[in-house]
Amino acid sequence: MIDALRYEYIRLRTIRSTYWLIGLAMSFQLVMSLIIAWRMSVSTHPPKGNDAFDILATIGASTGFAPLFIAYIIGLLGVFSTGHEYRHGMIRATLTALPNRSTVFVAKVVSTALIAGLAALACIAIALASALVFDLNMPSTDELVNLTIGTVTFTTLFALSGLAYAAITRNQTAAVALLMLVPTVVEQIIRAIVLAIKTSSDDPQGTTGIVKILRFLPYDAGGKMYTRATLDDLLSFLGYIPFGPLGGGIVMGVFVSALLAISYVLFIRRDA
Amino acid sequence: MALIEAHALGKSYGANRAVDELSFVVHPGSVTGFLGPNGSGKSTTMRLMLGLDRGDGRTTFDGKAFSELEHPMRHVGTLLEAKPFHPTRKARNHLRMLAAANRIPTSRVDEVIELVGLASVSDGKPRKFSLGMGQRLGIAAALLGDPDTLILDEPSNGLDPQGITWLRNLLKHLAGEGRSVFVSSHLLQEMAVLADQLVVIGRGKMLANGAVDDFISHSSLGAVEVRSPDANLLGPALDALGATVTHDEATLIVRGVTAEQIGDAAHDAGARVHQLVTRAATLEEAFLEATGLSEEFRGSGVDEGGHA
Numbered sequence: 001m002i003d004a005l006r007y008e009y010i011r012l013r014t015i016r017s018t019y020w021l022i023g024l025a026m027s028f029q030l031v032m033s034l035i036i037a038w039r040m041s042v043s044t045h046p047p048k049g050n051d052a053f054d055i056l057a058t059i060g061a062s063t064g065f066a067p068l069f070i071a072y073i074i075g076l077l078g079v080f081s082t083g084h085e086y087r088h089g090m091i092r093a094t095l096t097a098l099p100n101r102s103t104v105f106v107a108k109v110v111s112t113a114l115i116a117g118l119a120a121l122a123c124i125a126i127a128l129a130s131a132l133v134f135d136l137n138m139p140s141t142d143e144l145v146n147l148t149i150g151t152v153t154f155t156t157l158f159a160l161s162g163l164a165y166a167a168i169t170r171n172q173t174a175a176v177a178l179l180m181l182v183p184t185v186v187e188q189i190i191r192a193i194v195l196a197i198k199t200s201s202d203d204p205q206g207t208t209g210i211v212k213i214l215r216f217l218p219y220d221a222g223g224k225m226y227t228r229a230t231l232d233d234l235l236s237f238l239g240y241i242p243f244g245p246l247g248g249g250i251v252m253g254v255f256v257s258a259l260l261a262i263s264y265v266l267f268i269r270r271d272a
Numbered sequence: 273m274a275l276i277e278a279h280a281l282g283k284s285y286g287a288n289r290a291v292d293e294l295s296f297v298v299h300p301g302s303v304t305g306f307l308g309p310n311g312s313g314k315s316t317t318m319r320l321m322l323g324l325d326r327g328d329g330r331t332t333f334d335g336k337a338f339s340e341l342e343h344p345m346r347h348v349g350t351l352l353e354a355k356p357f358h359p360t361r362k363a364r365n366h367l368r369m370l371a372a373a374n375r376i377p378t379s380r381v382d383e384v385i386e387l388v389g390l391a392s393v394s395d396g397k398p399r400k401f402s403l404g405m406g407q408r409l410g411i412a413a414a415l416l417g418d419p420d421t422l423i424l425d426e427p428s429n430g431l432d433p434q435g436i437t438w439l440r441n442l443l444k445h446l447a448g449e450g451r452s453v454f455v456s457s458h459l460l461q462e463m464a465v466l467a468d469q470l471v472v473i474g475r476g477k478m479l480a481n482g483a484v485d486d487f488i489s490h491s492s493l494g495a496v497e498v499r500s501p502d503a504n505l506l507g508p509a510l511d512a513l514g515a516t517v518t519h520d521e522a523t524l525i526v527r528g529v530t531a532e533q534i535g536d537a538a539h540d541a542g543a544r545v546h547q548l549v550t551r552a553a554t555l556e557e558a559f560l561e562a563t564g565l566s567e568e569f570r571g572s573g574v575d576e577g578g579h580a
Contacts, residue, residue: 003343003372003373003374003375004373006372006373007369007370007372007373009372010365010368010369010372011369014361014362014365014366014368014369015358015360015361016360084358088356088357088358088359089353089355089356090356090357090358092319092324092352092353092356093352093353093356093357093370093413095322095323095324096322096324096338096344096345096348096350096352097344097345097370097373097374098373099322099323099338099339099341099344100339269326270326271319271324271325271326272319272324272325
């Protein structure tokens with residue numbers, strides 16, 4: 001296992017995409033965090049309580065009106081960890097250096113999870129520094145811990161889903177498309193269809209029936225780990241009661257675990 | 273010691289049996305050529321040997337399957353793809369990465385880079401490499417662990433004549449050190465001077481397995497050329513021996529008997545013989561004869577003059 005991790009470590013260190021993806025994510029986080037913090041500091045109605053930190057740490061995603069941008073950038077590292085193997089014909093070289101496929105797969109999962117988690121932690125640090133520089137309200141200890149766990153967990157699971165898409169499809173382009181489209185388009189289409197059916201039902205405001213499906217949209221549910229007020233609140237009159245951070249995290253965790261399980265089985269069974 | 277034993281290798285793609293019950297042994301200290309027409313299953317066989325493709329049978333390296341080898345690059349060096357590397361990862365870093373997985377010191381990376389002649393471009397990105405340079409990097413990766421076994425799929429692809437000569441000398445030298453070298457190639461003339469043993473397959477099935485000289489000598493395309501002013505006497509005598517005789521102007525082309533048998537028959541028939549020349553088949557002729565009915569892909573008919 002150590003050998004496989006050493007291989008992954010050098011693989012990540014010796015390829016440009018690692019640097020430009022992390023650089024892009026951190027640069028975006030730093031620049032946007034500073035701009036938003038500055039605007040908050042000069043506002044006549046600055047955010048109160050934990051809001052300033054929540055918004056800075058997630059660059060607005062905590063409001064539920066925007067995706068967690070850094071997850072999408074770091075998620076590409078997950079796609080590339082497996083996608084590059086197939087796109088550039090590296091998989092056979094990898095498996096002749098490390099013939100134990102389980103070890104190779106686990107090493108990729110561990111390295112992707114580590115890098116995604118560290119990148120998310122760095123975003124939290126940047127948000128705290130920005131709040132400090134512009135003298136904004138610092139978060140409570142509970143909120144700091146909860147949002148950090150939520151952001152790190154979501155980003156890590158998101159990146160791992162990218163890894164799984166690439167391992168399942170063995171096509172980097174398809175995996176990138178899935179990672180971008182499933183959370184932002186597919187889940188929204190499902191939501192629209194479910195709500196259309198719900199509003200035309202006999203009990204449009206009931207909490208039972210088809211609307212329960214919406215609680216299990218994996219990326220939307222996972223988003224509850226870092227969102228504090230969301231569009232979903234506006235849908236409560238249609239009987240939609242989403243999971244909280246823990247429930248949402250479990251839904252996304254189960255979904256990503258299932259994806260990883262499928263990709264692992266295929267990785268073990270398929271020809272390289 | 274580096275004995276490769278392949279037993280009953282098999283692989284199907286749907287209804288197509290790509291590799292069928294292939295068994296052979298590659299002995300230490302020899303270069304074994306792996307020949308077959310396009311699509312005959314050579315690359316699939318090599319991947320099966322290394323556990324990269326799922327199929328039937330088992331291959332062992334000194335008694336162990338490839339997946340059971342600890343730090344396999346130290347035991348078996350492989351080259352399976354034309355350019356098996358990320359186009360923007362520097363050549364040296366590509367080798368460092370492979371070395372790290374097998375606890376091979378970085379100093380060995382520099383040694384193999386020097387050995388394959390890529391020292392001047394080791395910090396270059398392989399996307400700018402020619403096919404031949406890519407092959408050299410692949411060969412460097414195969415040699416990284418100083419393995420006692422080499423499995424190389426078309427390693428001379430893209431190499432210039434100097435490169436082919438270099439590779440031939442290198443592989444012969446490595447075999448001379450007691451290593452096992454199993455190499456596929458389409459360059460039959462090259463294989464004729466490189467290989468000691470042959471494994472010849474067609475449509476996934478074994479066609480021949482043994483020493484190169486035996487393979488060639490068993491070809492029916494080998495012949496004895498006989499010049500005799502008494503062909504009318506000698507012809508029936510050779511027919512009686514069961515030989516196949518064709519006439520080429522004043523020369524008889526005789527197949528199926530040895531020069532000694534012809535000499536004895538001429539003596540017995542009272543026929544004068546002015547010339548008796550044994551002409552062995554070339555490896556190419558023997559290969560084409562052996563695989564004639566096993567071509568997976570065949571072009572439209574074009575004669576030797578290039579006419580369709």
